[in-house]
Amino acid sequence: MLELLSGFINELRQNGLPVSLTEHLDAAEAVHFVPLEDRDALKYALGATLIKSSSHWRAFETAFDVYFANRLNTEEATGEDGQAPGEQPTEGDRMRGEGSGGAGGELMTPEEIAALLYRALMAGDTALMRAVARQAVSRYAGIEPGRPVGGTYYLYRTLRNLDLDGVLQRIMAAVRPEKGAGGEDLSPLEERLLGDEYRLRIEQLRKEVEEEIRRRLVEDRGAEALARSVRKPLPEDIDVMHATRDELADLHRALRPLSRKLAVRLARRRRHGRKGPLDFRATVRRSLSTGGVPVDPKFRRPRPHKPEIMVIADVSGSVASFARFTLHLVYAISSQFSKVRAFVFVDGIDEVTSYFEGVDDPSDAVHRINTEADVVWVDGHSDYGHAFSVFHHKWGDEITSRTSILILGDARNNYHATENWVLSDLRQKARHLYWLNPEPRDYWGSGDSVVAEYANYCDAVVECRTLRQLERFVGDLT
Amino acid sequence: MTLSELGLEDTGPDRFDSVADVRAGLAQVGYLADDGIAGVVYLADKLAKPVLVEGPAGTGKTQLAKSVAEYTGSRLIRLQCYEGLDESKALYEWNYRKQLLRIQAGNMIDQGDADAAEHPDGPTWKELEENIFSEDFLLTRPLLEAIRADEPVVLLIDEVDRVELETEALLLEILSEYQVSIPELGTVKATRIPMVFLTSNNTRELSEALKRRCLYLHIDYPDLEREREIVRTRVPGITDELADQVARIVRSLRTIELRKLPSVSETLDWARTLVVLGTTTIDAASARDTLHILLKYQTDIERAAKELLTAPD
Numbered sequence: 155m156l157e158l159l160s161g162f163i164n165e166l167r168q169n170g171l172p173v174s175l176t177e178h179l180d181a182a183e184a185v186h187f188v189p190l191e192d193r194d195a196l197k198y199a200l201g202a203t204l205i206k207s208s209s210h211w212r213a214f215e216t217a218f219d220v221y222f223a224n225r226l227n228t229e230e231a232t233g234e235d236g237q238a239p240g241e242q243p244t245e246g247d248r249m250r251g252e253g254s255g256g257a258g259g260e261l262m263t264p265e266e267i268a269a270l271l272y273r274a275l276m277a278g279d280t281a282l283m284r285a286v287a288r289q290a291v292s293r294y295a296g297i298e299p300g301r302p303v304g305g306t307y308y309l310y311r312t313l314r315n316l317d318l319d320g321v322l323q324r325i326m327a328a329v330r331p332e333k334g335a336g337g338e339d340l341s342p343l344e345e346r347l348l349g350d351e352y353r354l355r356i357e358q359l360r361k362e363v364e365e366e367i368r369r370r371l372v373e374d375r376g377a378e379a380l381a382r383s384v385r386k387p388l389p390e391d392i393d394v395m396h397a398t399r400d401e402l403a404d405l406h407r408a409l410r411p412l413s414r415k416l417a418v419r420l421a422r423r424r425r426h427g428r429k430g431p432l433d434f435r436a437t438v439r440r441s442l443s444t445g446g447v448p449v450d451p452k453f454r455r456p457r458p459h460k461p462e463i464m465v466i467a468d469v470s471g472s473v474a475s476f477a478r479f480t481l482h483l484v485y486a487i488s489s490q491f492s493k494v495r496a497f498v499f500v501d502g503i504d505e506v507t508s509y510f511e512g513v514d515d516p517s518d519a520v521h522r523i524n525t526e527a528d529v530v531w532v533d534g535h536s537d538y539g540h541a542f543s544v545f546h547h548k549w550g551d552e553i554t555s556r557t558s559i560l561i562l563g564d565a566r567n568n569y570h571a572t573e574n575w576v577l578s579d580l581r582q583k584a585r586h587l588y589w590l591n592p593e594p595r596d597y598w599g600s601g602d603s604v605v606a607e608y609a610n611y612c613d614a615v616v617e618c619r620t621l622r623q624l625e626r627f628v629g630d631l632t
Numbered sequence: 633m634t635l636s637e638l639g640l641e642d643t644g645p646d647r648f649d650s651v652a653d654v655r656a657g658l659a660q661v662g663y664l665a666d667d668g669i670a671g672v673v674y675l676a677d678k679l680a681k682p683v684l685v686e687g688p689a690g691t692g693k694t695q696l697a698k699s700v701a702e703y704t705g706s707r708l709i710r711l712q713c714y715e716g717l718d719e720s721k722a723l724y725e726w727n728y729r730k731q732l733l734r735i736q737a738g739n740m741i742d743q744g745d746a747d748a749a750e751h752p753d754g755p756t757w758k759e760l761e762e763n764i765f766s767e768d769f770l771l772t773r774p775l776l777e778a779i780r781a782d783e784p785v786v787l788l789i790d791e792v793d794r795v796e797l798e799t800e801a802l803l804l805e806i807l808s809e810y811q812v813s814i815p816e817l818g819t820v821k822a823t824r825i826p827m828v829f830l831t832s833n834n835t836r837e838l839s840e841a842l843k844r845r846c847l848y849l850h851i852d853y854p855d856l857e858r859e860r861e862i863v864r865t866r867v868p869g870i871t872d873e874l875a876d877q878v879a880r881i882v883r884s885l886r887t888i889e890l891r892k893l894p895s896v897s898e899t900l901d902w903a904r905t906l907v908v909l910g911t912t913t914i915d916a917a918s919a920r921d922t923l924h925i926l927l928k929y930q931t932d933i934e935r936a937a938k939e940l941l942t943a944p945d
Contacts, residue, residue, distance in 0.1 A: 176844050180679065187678045188651075188671070195651065198671040206843035208686060208834075208850040343881070343916050346940050350884045 155190070156182060159200075162221050166204065169213050177204050193222065219368060264315070267293060271316060275325060275355050283355075287362035290316055291370065308367045316363075318356050325352050430454035462493040462556050464584075466545065468563030469523070470500040470536040476592040480562045480624075481523065484510070497549075498523060499541035502531035505549070536566060538604070539573035546576045550583075558586040561612075564593045565605035572604050577611035587611065590618040590627065647677045647704045647784075647827070663692070663699035664854075664861050672849040673700060682807050682828035684792075684843065687851035689833055690895025694790055696851070697829035701786035706827070709781070710788045711774040713795045722802055723812060724776045731764040765816035775803075776812050778826045785826040792842075793832040800842050803830075807845045854896065856883050862896060867903045877914050878903045881940070885926065888939050894926040902926050916941045 159182055163173050181203040188195040197218055205214045267289050274282035291308070294315040326349060436452040444450070465484050469477040477498070484496050495507045506523045531540060553559070559580060581587045589612045591598065591605055599606045609615045618624050648654045654670040665673070673696075676683045685693045701708035711722060719725075738760060772780060778787040789803065806812060810822040830846060832838060854862060860879040863870060870878075882899045894902075902925045911918050920937055927933045 172840075174840075174844055180681070180847075183679055184675050187675060194667055195671055198668045199675055201668075202672045202675060202683075202847040202849060206684070206846075206848045207837075208852075211850065342942050343914075343919060343940055347877075347880045347884055350887060351880070354883075 155185060159185065162200070162217070163204070165217050165221050166214065169217055171205065171210050171213060171217075173204050177206075196222070219365065220372060264293065267316075268321075271321060271359075272324070275321065275352060275359065276328075278351075278355055280358075283359050284362050284366075287359060287366045291363060291366045308371075309364055312363055312367070313360065318360070322349075322352055322356060462495070462554070463558050463560065464495045464497065464549075464553070465560045465562065466497045466499065466503075466541075467561075468500070468536060468538075469498045470534070472536070472566060473562075473564050473592055477562065480590070497545065499536075499538075499545075500530055500534055501537035501540055503541040503544050503548075535568045536563070537570045538563065538565060538567045538608075539571040539576075542576040543573045546579065550579070553580060553583045555583070555585055557584045559584050559588070561587070561589045561608075562592075562618075563589075564591055564603065565589075565598075565608055566602050567604045569602050572607050574607055574611060577608055581611045581613075586613050588613055588627075589615040590624075591615060592619055593617070594619065648674050650674070657703045658699050659865075661699045661702045662865050663695060664858055664865065665696075666854070666858055669696065669849065669851065672847055676827060676847050679847070680810075680825045682830060682846045683849055684830045684832065684838070684846035685849045685851060686832045686834050688853065688893065688895060690897040691851045691853060692896055693831040693851055694788065697786055697788040697831070700827060700829070701788075704784060704786070704827075706784040706786045707781065708786050708788060709774050709778045709826075710790060712790045713792050715794055715796065717795050717799055719802060721773055722775050722799075723773055724814060725771045725773065726765070726816075727769045727771050731769050734764050734769070735760065767817070770814075770817070775806050776820065778828075779806065779810060779812055779820055779822045781826070782823060784824060787826045787828045789828065789830045791833060792830045793835050793838060797836075797839055800839050804841055804845065807842070853886055853893070856880065859883070859896065859899065863899060863903045866900050867907060870903055870907050871912065874906060874912065874914070875903065878906070881914065881919065882926070884940060885936055888936060890927065890932045890935065891929050892927070892932060898926050 160178070163178055163181070166173050181200055184199045184203050185196065188199045190196060197215070200218065201211065201214060205211055267286065270282070270289070271286045273279075274286050290312050294312045326345075430453045433452045433454045437448050437450075440450055440452055441448040465480075467477050467480055467484075481496070481498075484494060494510075495505065496510065497503055497505050509522050509526075531537070577587065589605070589608060593603070593605075595617045597603065605615060616623070616627050618627060648657065651667070651670050651674045654674045655665050655667075658665045658670070658673075672683060675681075685696060687693055698708060700706075770776075774787070778785050792800070792803070807828065810825055811819050813819045830842075853859075856879055859882065860875050863875040863878055864872070867875070878899065882894050882902075886893050902922060905922055905925050906914065906918070909918070909922070920941060923933050923936060927936055
């Protein structure tokens with residue numbers, strides 16, 4: 155078991171999860187106290203000792219499922235067979251008996267699977283769902299032995315064939331008259347509740363299918379090989395520019411607490427960071443109680459520091475996902491700084507500060523910016539030079555020595571004029587000028603990227619592709 | 633770290649026999665734990681480690697500690713963390729006034745007491761120093777109190793994410809060694825290992841050093857069955873149908889993008905309100921009237937009403 159555990163911890167570290175030696179020892183001790191045949195107990199025990207952040211839990215779970223998929227199988231099988239004798243075997247159990255015959259065994263026809271699926275969802279029967287998942291994977295996934303893939307495609311193929319949306323509609327249609335038999339129609343509330351119920355069951359089925367596919371893949375190629383293909387970056391390490399839809403959803407979830415965390419930290423630092431100048435009068439007054447010796451100097455309350463921030467973001471297609479993400483961040487910091495102004499551009503430029511005002515949900519604001527802001531001048535391809543010169547012309551006078559300017563973009567200028575005199579002028583007027591570039595540093599300066607030219611006029615050009623990098627930058631900013 | 637390494641002879645009887653025992657025990661005092669929670673509590677007892685509990689507000693993090701204390705018959709010692717918490721509020725403080733009195737009293741004894749014959753020069757400085765830095769002059773604060781207690785104790789360090797990063801270091805010695813070092817007195821070791829729970833609302837990342845010393849437990853919103861059970865146990869007089877409906881509606885609400893998702897405690901408040909109002913089934917009108925108990929932002933209420941109570945387009 156200890157060897158197994160070290161192997162697993164190694165796998166976690168490969169995933170980028172920090173596991174210290176102490177935690178390893180704790181885990182080794184914890185496994186003494188859980189029954190090994192109980193997978194869930196083992197998972198919780200290892201989770202409690204090894205994982206110290208909720209955002210890492212998903213990565214842990216995947217790694218656990220893959221790593222221990224087959225190693226504990228023997229125990230699991232005996233555990234399942236050792237049912238209480240008096241218990242009536244449910245339909246699901248019988249199905250499992252048939253289904254575990256393997257992929258080559260008697261396959262059900264698509265109609266049978268569909269009927270079974272319908273029944274499983276209506277009843278919410280977990281065992282039956284597992285059986286359906288098993289059958290469906292055998293039937294539809296078409297797993298080819300030996301291919302080094304993570305199983306996403308198999309999952310897609312299976313689910314497409316099951317047509318879950320269609321099933322949901324059929325179920326809803328079937329449930330409606332049954333429930334509304336009293337004569338009246340379902341109210342929207344009841345309708346919604348039922349819908350959510352079945353949607354959740356379908357989600358559960360999806361998970362069963364995913365697990366089943368994973369199990370087959372482990373059987374096929376062994377846990378180590380699969381672990382390598384399913385390894386996913388942690389939310390804070392996801393590359394914003396190349397994130398998939400699921401990863402973006404993950405990011406979104408991670409962004410909300412992040413912006414709150416940042417706000418708390420900024421506020422804290424601003425409160426504690428500076429002491430005001432010595433208040434001479436109050437110090438002398440206080441020194442009277444210690445015989446005229448100024449033991450306890452009194453300082454004036456610090457004058458609140460009022461930085462102004464101007465954020466200029468490229469929202470063209472090439473960096474769209476990054477821009478959305480940064481606009482969320484703008485919203486987060488705007489609650490902390492007295493004055494944050496936001497501008498977006500493609501080849502034209504527009505101020506969008508007002509979209510953020512009095513909005514509770516940053517997504518609304520971002521949506522409005524994407525649809526309403528007037529950012530296209532000629533052809534809708536990024537033209538940094540034109541955008542900057544317009545910015546300078548319209549708002550250049552409002553930049554003071556207290557203003558920090560943040561520019562977000564990949565500096566891919568489509569071979570237009572760079573107009574870098576604007577940045578040079580901004581740099582002189584403003585307190586700071588930073589550039590955040592969502593491209594990997596290696597690509598800078600390749601093709602039509604002119605970041606090197608602009609970099610001459612910036613205080614710093616920072617690579618900012620992941621949440622972690624962004625967090626570090628904002629942390630250092632104040 | 634094993635118990636023998638900690639150098640403790642008597643650690644007290646085990647609090648729990650098995651994970652199932654934890655669940656049953658907590659259920660007795662009205663706390664419904666799921667497998668994860670029960671498992672971690674059991675491990676914490678066995679490994680003698682503190683538990684760091686994280687999760688959204690109002691999911692029963694603090695209640696967990698209270699319930700464990702109630703079931704095991706331990707005294708609950710609570711340290712509420714806040715910004716600016718320091719040693720003298722968390723660990724111990726010398727009672728300056730009493731020390732001062734002792735010194736003055738010493739002088740008076742000099743002047744006219746019979747004892748003065750034995751001490752012609754009054755108490756020496758050394759005697760005095762030993763005297764005023766003794767346990768009589770020590771004011772114990774929650775952490776030290778938990779360590780020195782003779783009876784079984786559950787220590788709850790609430791909202792640990794509110795203290796500054798530097799203050800966290802105060803906790804480290806007590807969490808890993810169950811001891812407190814007082815320069816003038818020496819080291820105070822625990823006679824019995826207290827169960828320690830730390831809760832955090834995750835407003836900032838806790839330090840690695842702290843996390844490493846704890847077991848980690850994330851309490852999320854409960855699933856439908858558990859929430860229904862919670863409502864049934866905590867709200868007297870609620871019918872099964874109403875409890876079921878409440879749990880379902882709350883679950884649906886949590887799937888909507890809201891600023892603040894309804895927590896378990898808000899679910900309970902809502903269920904209680906419905907019982908008081910004599911509602912038997914929730915319809916659109918009664919839901920609309922009482923939604924403000926579940927949701928605390930006007931925009932959330934509007935959005936929820938729109939999503940749940942009106943027909944989709």
